[in-house]
Amino acid sequence: MNDQIHLNRVRDPGLSRRDLLKSSVAALVVTSLARPVSAWSNVSYVFVGGAYDTTASANGISTYTQDPITGALTFLAFTPNPNNPSFLATHRSKNVLYAADEVYPKAGTVSAYQINADGSLTLLNTVNSSNFPAPGPAYVSVHPSGKYLLAASWGGAYISAVQILSDGSLGLLTDTVLHTGNLGPNQTQAHPHMIKADPSGKFIIVQDLGQDRTYVYTLDLSTGIFRPGPVPFVAAQPGAGPRHFAFHPDGTHMYSVNEVESIINVYLWSSRNGTLRLQNTLSTLPHGYVAAHGVNTAAEIAVSNDGNFVYGSNRSFDSIVAFSTTRYGLDLRGAEPKWTWTRGETPRQFTLSPDGRFLYASNTTTNTITIFKVDTEDGDLYPTNEYVGVASPACILFR
Numbered sequence: 001m002n003d004q005i006h007l008n009r010v011r012d013p014g015l016s017r018r019d020l021l022k023s024s025v026a027a028l029v030v031t032s033l034a035r036p037v038s039a040w041s042n043v044s045y046v047f048v049g050g051a052y053d054t055t056a057s058a059n060g061i062s063t064y065t066q067d068p069i070t071g072a073l074t075f076l077a078f079t080p081n082p083n084n085p086s087f088l089a090t091h092r093s094k095n096v097l098y099a100a101d102e103v104y105p106k107a108g109t110v111s112a113y114q115i116n117a118d119g120s121l122t123l124l125n126t127v128n129s130s131n132f133p134a135p136g137p138a139y140v141s142v143h144p145s146g147k148y149l150l151a152a153s154w155g156g157a158y159i160s161a162v163q164i165l166s167d168g169s170l171g172l173l174t175d176t177v178l179h180t181g182n183l184g185p186n187q188t189q190a191h192p193h194m195i196k197a198d199p200s201g202k203f204i205i206v207q208d209l210g211q212d213r214t215y216v217y218t219l220d221l222s223t224g225i226f227r228p229g230p231v232p233f234v235a236a237q238p239g240a241g242p243r244h245f246a247f248h249p250d251g252t253h254m255y256s257v258n259e260v261e262s263i264i265n266v267y268l269w270s271s272r273n274g275t276l277r278l279q280n281t282l283s284t285l286p287h288g289y290v291a292a293h294g295v296n297t298a299a300e301i302a303v304s305n306d307g308n309f310v311y312g313s314n315r316s317f318d319s320i321v322a323f324s325t326t327r328y329g330l331d332l333r334g335a336e337p338k339w340t341w342t343r344g345e346t347p348r349q350f351t352l353s354p355d356g357r358f359l360y361a362s363n364t365t366t367n368t369i370t371i372f373k374v375d376t377e378d379g380d381l382y383p384t385n386e387y388v389g390v391a392s393p394a395c396i397l398f399r
Contacts, residue, residue, distance in 0.1 A: 004215075004228070005178040044354075045119045046073055047097060048362070048369065048388075049085040049395040056082035058391040061099065063119040066398075071358035071371045072386045079121040083109060088397040089140045089149070090115070096168030097121060097399070098149050100137040101129070108136020110151055110162060112170045115399065124169040130158050130176045139194045144201035148174070148224050152195035152206060159192050159206055159217075161224045174224025177217075184212040184260075185239040193259075194244045199251040200271035203229055207242040209259055214242050214267075216274050229274040236265060237281070244300055249307040253330045257284070257301035257312050264301065264312055264323075266331050279331045284312045284321045286339065291316050300349045305356045309379035313347040313361070314339075320350060320361060320372075322379045340381040343370040351396045358384075362393035369393055 046064040053059050060080040064073035083101035090097050101109040108129045113121040129137050134156030141150050142164070149162045149170060158178045163171035179190035191210035197219075198205055204226065206215040214236065216229030236242050241260030247253065247269070254276065256265040266280040284298045296316040303310050310323045310332065319339045328335040342350075344363025352359050352374070359372040359381055369388040372381040 005180060045076070045115070045399050046360075047088055047090075047397045047399065048390055048393050049088045049099060049397075050391045051084035051086040051102060051394040052364070053392040055391075059084055061085050061088070061097070061113070061121060062390055063121065064388070065119070066353065066358075068355070068357075070386060071353065071360075071373065071384055073360075073369070073371070073388050075388075076119040077121070079113065079123075081111065083111075083136065084394075085111070086394045087137070087139045088395050089142050090397065090399050091142050091146060091164060091168055092399070093146060094164070094168035096124065096164075097397075098140050098142065098170075100140040100151060101126070102136040102138050102153075102155070104135045104155060107133040108153060108156060110137065110140060110149060110170060112149075112164075112168060114168065124167070127162060127170045128173060129153065129162070130156055130160050131173060132176075134158060139192075139196075141196040143204075143219060143221075144197050145221055147221055148219065150195045150197075150204065150219075152192040154191045154193050154209065157190040157192065157210070159195050159226065161219060161226065163224060172224070175226050177226050179208055179211060179215075182211050182213070184210060184241065187211075193242070196245075198269065198271055199247050202271055203274045205245065205254075207245060207256065209241040209243055212236045212238055212240055212242065214245070214256060214276060216276070218274075231273070231275045234267070234276040234278070237261065237263070240265070243298065246301045246303045246310075248303050248325070248330055249305070250330070253279075255301055255303060255310050257298045259297045259299065262296050262298040262314065264298075264310070264332075280333055282323065282332055282335060282337070284314050284337075285317055286337075289317060299347065302350065302352055304352060304374075304376075304379070305354075306376070308376075311350070311352075311359070311379075313342070313350050315346045315348065318342050318345050318347055318363070320347065320359065320381060322381070324379055338380065340372065343383060343387070344368045348393075349395050351398065354398050360396045362396055364392050364394060367391055367393070369396065 085099035137151035240258035346365035
């Protein structure tokens with residue numbers, strides 16, 4: 001059986017503004033909450049995607065400003081999106097935000113929003129994320145060329161590319177690739193969980209949790225069509241469940257967090273050849289850890305801007321684990337981990353502030369974001385006693 005299938009590569013946008021006219025009243029509320037344009041024209045914003053809440057009206061995108069001294073977030077506006085905006089990305093030059101609408105069981109979508117000067121969002125359009133009726137994506141990213149939005153669907157087993165038009169809205173769905181076959185232990189289908197370009201911009205890397213594979217693609221910028229890389233994939237350990245990845249600033253080391261086995265694989269990446277070579281494997285959990293409330297799953301991974309620390313998150317053992325590259329080298333051989341409790345449950349995602357001084361952990365089950373001060377000398381995390389209450393936070397994004 002083929003592991004990848006292309007499906008009807010070019011398609012017109014599926015949904016338009018009229019599909020969300022029912023949100024017009026909520027949009028008026030968002031406008032009333034926003035600050036005057038003159039007050040925020042030069043402010044950077046923090047966007048939080050809230051998804052999976054059982055009350056659909058609680059799902060949407062919240063906008064905040066950050067206090068650069070304390071790290072505290074101040075609420076500005078809420079943009080409703082009942083279709084589970086589970087991951088976000090921005091197109092900085094076009095001032096547009098994109099949301100992965102991880103809807104079930106109907107056909108999934110991706111949405112584009114204009115970021116207004118006051119931090120509020122205006123829907124540009126919503127289009128189908130695949131050309132068959134499959135659940136929406138769990139991840140989106142903007143290709144470095146700025147020409148395409150890339151999407152990966154955990155529930156739909158596909159990756160796709162969508163044109164980005166001159167105003168930042170979404171155009172044609174140019175390609176969908178369905179992952180099939182070669183399933184890992186206890187998996188019933190492929191689960192592409194992350195898609196993003198490598199630091200060179202030459203290749204597209206895809207984590208497939210269900211297939212225990214990390215795929216390498218190229219993207220034809222003239223057509224928006226995916227093609228397998230020179231070495232199409234690297235296999236993780238059976239049952240590992242590759243979820244997300246992050247690159248070191250040197251562009252040659254990739255850290256892959258594996259959800260099911262709660263391990264991090266360290267790879268050596270060649271942007272010249274498009275190849276990954278496994279260097280080391282580390283657990284995200286303490287030795288002998290026994291889950292009290294089910295099996296732990298690892299979720300997110302990030303590398304500090306200076307490259308000195310690698311962070312990962314654990315769900316069940318609700319914590320952020322930290323490793324030092326300055327002390328143990330980029331391969332983290334023999335690295336001693338440090339853990340910090342997230343002061344909540346199920347840290348699905350976390351993010352570092354652009355200056356690296358704060359870490360924001362989204363505790364999805366307990367509906368909170370915990371803000372930590374980062375000790376940039378040793379990587380330790382210290383709670384600031386600043387918390388944000390938000391329904392089912394799934395993604396935190398700085399712009």
